[in-house]
Amino acid sequence: MLEKVQKKFALTKLGAENLIKACISCTISYIVIAMSIGVLYFFTCDMLKLLADKSYTFSVGVYIAEFVVVFALIYIAHYIQYNMTFLNTYTESARLRINVAEKLRKFPMSFFSKRDLSDLTTTILSDVTYMEQALSHFIPEFVGSIASTVLLSIGMFMFDFKMALVAVWCVPVSIILILLAKKKLSSVSHKDRDIQLIRTEKIQEGLETVRDLKASNYTEQYLKEVDDAIDNCEKSQIKAELTNELFVVSSQLVLRLGIATVVIFGVKYLMAGEITLEVFMLFLIVASRLYDPLNATLQNLAAIISCESRVDRLNNINDYKLQTGGDTFEPENYDIEFEDVSFSYQPGKPVLDDVSFTAKQNEITALIGNSGGGKTTCASLIARFYDLDKGRIKIGGVDIATVDPEVLLSKFSIVFQDVVLFNNTIFENIRIGKKDATDEEVKRAAELAFCDEFVKNLPEGYDTVIGENGSKLSGGQRQRISIARAILKDAPIILLDEASASLDVESETYVQKALSKLIQNKTVIMIAHRMRTVANASHLVVLENGRVAEEGTSGQLLENNGLYKHMVDLQSMSYAWKI
Ligand SMILES: Nc1ncnc2c1ncn2[C@@H]1O[C@H](COP(=O)(O)OP(=O)(O)OP(=O)(O)O)[C@@H](O)[C@H]1O
DSSP: OOHHHHTTTTHHHHHHHHHHHHHHHHHHHHHHHHHHHHHHHHHHHHHHHHHOTTTTTHHHHHHHHHHHHHHHHHHHHHHHHHIIIIHHHHHHHHHHHHHHHHHHHHHOOOHHHHHHHHHHHHIIIIHHHHHHHHHIIIIHHHHHHHHHHHHHHHHHHHHHHHHHHHHHHHHHHHHHHEEEEEEHHHHHHHHHHHHHHHHHHHHHHHHHHHHHHTTTHHHHHHHHHHHHHHHHHHHHHHHHHHHHHHHHHHHHHHHHHHHHHHHHHHHHHHHHTTOHHHHHHHHHHHHHHHHHHHHHHTEEEEEEEEHHHHHHHHHHHHSSOOOBBBBBOOOSSSEEEEEHHHHHHHHEEEEEEEEEEEEESSSSEEEEETTSSHHHHHHHTTTTOOOOOOEEEEETTTTGBBOOOOHHHHTTEEESSSSOSSSSBBBHHHHSSSTTTTTHHHHHHHHHHHHHHHHHSTTTTTGOOOOOOGSSSSSSHHHHHHHHHHHHHTTEEEEEEOOTTTTTTHHHHHHHHHHHTTTTEEEEEEOOOSSSHHHOOOOEEEETTTTTEEOOOOOOOOHHSSSSHHHHHHHHHHHOOOO
């Protein structure tokens, strides 16, 4: 039972326990409220007897005391319900958020290539918030209202079968209507959510690519597409609301019919002398209150049904397989060995096929080859961004598949061509390389990476905030900050995506100088696009369509007269090309 609830609502074990308790406390709370009807019934009976017989006596004080007790019970039941639902829910939603964030931190890159960014953002922000409301309101109230109505109905059947039938018939009919609505509402809710996602993606994409849209004069056309997405969303939401209201109003109407049948049949039975006036009064009072919880909870029907798709998405994250591995990583050295490595991003479409080579410590190993040949993929596999389909990658004799990805990454400094900087100070952007580094250590790394000459011209030096993704800096300056980070981290393995490929001559010189400081005495894997950058590499691995076409030093490969020689010749021709 506990496990089922846990899975059904994507909860932690404690969360599932608390949800069950919340449903029970809601049921008790509704029943306690119904107890006031009992006291009211006995009071009405006594009043009727008094009207019929003036000598009849009863104690008003006892009734006042009973009402006080019932109100106290209602207060206590509500207090318990509040604690069980609201307080526990907020603790649970905090746990859910931390769980999702923890999972995302540990997921391999394969997870992110399968999921859309706005979909993930929606799951973390909106789905968890939605579940927060569902767990604190909709679900306990829905379960509580059905359970209390069923329990009260059983009591009514025991009291008077015929009148109970007349009062309660509408409850199962209304529940059947809800169940019929579930399928339809569920499909409308899924479609609505997909359309909302398209709208969010469109807006997000527009904001991220505003510069390119302006440059290609596509802004007007793009805004029209955004307008269409927003219009679609509006239509879909109206449709979802109307469908929901149709079923809710029908169910509520059926429930109201219950009061009508109690009056019609009650009067008939009363006239026929089949029931007493007191029984008739009781059923009138009960019928006026019996459907209240169910009526109120029907308003949230769409919300309850829409929980399903949100829970599916949360379960998708919860069930995704994490990369595992030991916490200790003590390789003999930092040589990297590829042993018959095969890999594909999508099943049946191999990107690397039986790739074997060794990158030695204290050497620069350059990965070269045609575009799409698999250079970046090889580098990503070394850092265990993805796991292999076949073969092994070993560092100092240790299979990286046996090492926890975070422990493994602590041995890597990675300098990408697309540097990501944060909207923070230069100090903090460099300190990412080593969180506990002192200001002096950061400055030392910045000097070695030749950041000093441009930082001193910034208004607040190292304390200057550099804008979103370093928008206030040039490409070469951004590169040097990322190299400073890597120098500060001082990891034994350096992955370098030819960092200076897109820079002007002056910036390139600075970046090259900074890089030469970074790579001293390390195992360096360099993804190279320009042949002149790799001429001095100790070892060149030429990848062609996911296979190693040739390897050796630049001199050896030139003698081979293979793909490398062909690429060198092509680049020499392109340098000689003039406008
Ligand atoms: N995340 C991904 N999902 C699916 N396919 C991918 C992904 N990344 C790369 N690929 C495919 O894998 C192949 C190898 O890509 P990779 O980026 O490793 O090549 P590369 O040699 O680094 O190319 P380039 O020099 O153009 O950067 C390509 O066909 C590419 O389309």
